[in-house]
Amino acid sequence: MNKYIGRFAPSPTGPLHIGSIFAALISYLDAKANQGTWLLRIEDIDTYRCSEDMATHIQKTLEEFGLYWDEKVVYQSERIALYQHYLDDLYKRDFAYPCFFSRKEWNRIKNLSGRDINIKNKPNRIPSYRLKVPDINISFTDGIVGLYQQNLKQEVGDFILKSADGCFAYQLAVVVDDELQGVTDIVRGQDLLDSTPRQIYLKQCLNFRPQYYKHFPLLTNQQGQKWSKQTKAPEIQLDKKIQILYELLNLFGFSEPIPSTNNIQELLAWAVKNWNEIKLSKKNIITE
Numbered sequence: 331m332n333k334y335i336g337r338f339a340p341s342p343t344g345p346l347h348i349g350s351i352f353a354a355l356i357s358y359l360d361a362k363a364n365q366g367t368w369l370l371r372i373e374d375i376d377t378y379r380c381s382e383d384m385a386t387h388i389q390k391t392l393e394e395f396g397l398y399w400d401e402k403v404v405y406q407s408e409r410i411a412l413y414q415h416y417l418d419d420l421y422k423r424d425f426a427y428p429c430f431f432s433r434k435e436w437n438r439i440k441n442l443s444g445r446d447i448n449i450k451n452k453p454n455r456i457p458s459y460r461l462k463v464p465d466i467n468i469s470f471t472d473g474i475v476g477l478y479q480q481n482l483k484q485e486v487g488d489f490i491l492k493s494a495d496g497c498f499a500y501q502l503a504v505v506v507d508d509e510l511q512g513v514t515d516i517v518r519g520q521d522l523l524d525s526t527p528r529q530i531y532l533k534q535c536l537n538f539r540p541q542y543y544k545h546f547p548l549l550t551n552q553q554g555q556k557w558s559k560q561t562k563a564p565e566i567q568l569d570k571k572i573q574i575l576y577e578l579l580n581l582f583g584f585s586e587p588i589p590s591t592n593n594i595q596e597l598l599a600w601a602v603k604n605w606n607e608i609k610l611s612k613k614n615i616i617t618e
C-alpha cells in the first residue's frame with residue numbers, strides 16, 4: 331500500500347477562521363493517525379484575490395495551533411509553467427480547446443460545446459481554455475459522504491482550465507499539484523464535493539493516479555451558511571487557542587474523554603491516537 335500523503339490547501343484570501351482551522355485540524359489528524367505526511371500548499375493561483383501577507387499569516391496561525399506541516403510549502407503562484415505544460419498537453423491531445431466566448435455568452439450557448447463552434451468566433455479576443463466534457467456519469471465513494479455521482483455534461487459542461495485573463499483555474503492547478511506532490515488522500519470540506527467529479531475526469535484525461543476522498547461537514551453560522559470572509563467569520567483570537575482546540579475536538583464525539591491539558595502538542599497527540607475511533611457525520615455543524 332502507498333504511504334498516506336495528505337495536504338491542507340488554503341487560499342490566502344483572508345485570515346484563517348474557525349472553519350478553516352477545523353479543516354486544517356481534520357486533514358492533519360487524518361494524515362497523522364494514518365502515519366502519513368501532511369503537506370501545506372498555498373493556493374494563491376488567483377493573484378487578484380490572494381496576498382503574500384495572508385499566506386504568511388496562515389502559516390503563523392497553523393504553527394500557533396501546533397499544526398506543523400512536513401516538507402517545504404508549495405505555492406501555486408510559482409508553478410505557472412507546470413500548469414501551462416499540462417494545458418498544452420491536453421490541447422495537443424484534443425481534450426481542451428480555446429473558447430472565444432465570454433463566460434456570460436458561454437452560459438447561453440454551452441449546450442453546443444466543442445472546438446468546432448469556437449474556432450471562427452471572435453478571433454480578436456484572447457481565448458479561455460476549456461476541457462471538453464463527455465456525456466458520462468462520474469461516481470466515487472467518499473469516505474464520509476458515501477456514493478456521489480454527477481453527470482458532467484448535464485450538471486457542469488465544458489469547464490475552464492485557464493481564463494482569458496491568463497489565470498489558471500483551481501480545477502487544473504489542484505489536479506496537477508495533487509499528482510506531482512504524490513497526494514494519496516484528499517480530506518477537505520463538502521463545499522468542494524461537487525468539484526470532485528471534474529477533478530476525477532481531468533485526472534483521467536492526464537493519466538494521473540486516483541486518490542481517496544473524505545469530504546467533511548462544514549462549520550456554519552446559525553443561518554446554516556459556511557463560515558467564510560463573506561459570512562463575516564470572526565477572526566481567531568490566538569490567546570484563546572486552547573479553548574478553540576477543545577471546542578473543535580469536542581465536535582468529533584471521541585468515545586474517550588478528552589484529557590485536560592494546556593499543552594497543545596499533548597492534546598494533538600491524544601487526538602491523533604484516538605482519531606480512527608471516531609465517525610464523522612456528513613451533516614454540517616452549526617457553531618456560535
Ligand code: GLU
Nearest residue numbers: 339340341373504518522
Ligand atoms: N484552496 C481551496 C480552498 O481554500 C481548497 C482546495 C482543495 O482542498 O482542494 O477552499
